[in-house]
Amino acid sequence: MSATRDRAVVVSALKHAAPYIRLFKRKVFVLKAGGEVFADAALTRSLMEQIGLLYQVGIRVVLVHGGGPQTTELATAMGVETKFVDGRRVTDENALKVSTMVLNGQINTHILAVCRELELPAVGISGVDAGLIRAHRRAPVNLANGESVDYGFVGDIDSVDTSVLQKQLDNGLMPVVSPLSCDSSGTLLNINADTVAAQIAAALGAEKLILVTGAPGILEDKDDPQSLVSYLDRGGLKKLQDEGKLADGMLPKAAAIDTAIANGVNRVHIISYKLPDSLLLEVFTNEGTGTLVVDDITALSPAEQSTSE
DSSP states (O other), X not given: OHHHHHHHHHHHHHHHHHHHHHHHTTOEEEEEEOTTGGGSHHXXXXXXXXXXXXXXXXXXXXXXXXXXXXXXHHHHHTTOOOEEETTEEEBOHHHHHHHXXXXXXXXXXXXXXXXXXTTOOEEEEETTGXXXXXXXXXXXXXXXXXXXXXXXXXXXXXXXXXXHHHHHHHTTOEEEEEOOEXXXXXXXXXXXXXXXXXXXXXXXXXXXXXXXXXXXXXXXXXXXXXXXXXXXXHHHHHHHHHTTOXXXXXXXXHHHHHHHHHTTOOEEEEEETTSTTHHXXXXXXXXXXXEEEESOGGGSOHHHHGGGO
């Protein structure tokens, strides 16, 4: 009986997933995962196994990674001060050296090693490579409290040349992107990985942008993990921000989500790496696990809207 039940479960799962596989085959998904995922070997393997399944069913995946916790840890060990303003890292010359070592060295290479084990044909790349991301150094920013902050060697994106990514995707490869970039004079710049992922998703015309984070999704009350918002639109996202319900690392995520949707990405998902198989559940079931953000809620199907019931 047990074997019969197991076969029934497998068959049911395949039948349920088949429409999604047909829908998404050959489509581009841009995934962004923060560095906290890659600080744990088991979490890293779990996420990459899920990404591997997407790849195996024909979804074209671009993975953009961050490296915040590792950068902070190495900076502390090297005696380099770490400072954040509105969830964004201030990057002086020493901090830039640390970011370069962590992002282009430690994390990108670690992900590629896991991909090798899983027989995923991944290729490491950064925003510097082949002019993928063209950026300029951010000018000092005036904050709401009147204070001016210089983010240092932090970049704002001018343009994204996706031709190098497109060539890799067309050849069956999976790009793994570090968010470092540079300006026209070759000065390295650190760019928020959420921002990079959003711009790449828009430039590629991605079917989905998926942000993998420690939070379960967007919360109505940032201090209550049970207050998950299943779906909302850009207007709802702005309302939460205006009401002060988004803080710290969720602020650059909100900006990235808004940018992606404003530039043609129809679906943005925020999911948690802490929930087992959250990526597969988000892609291959209607219920999902996190928060879905769209341009206009009225465009959601009744089935999609039922996820909050």
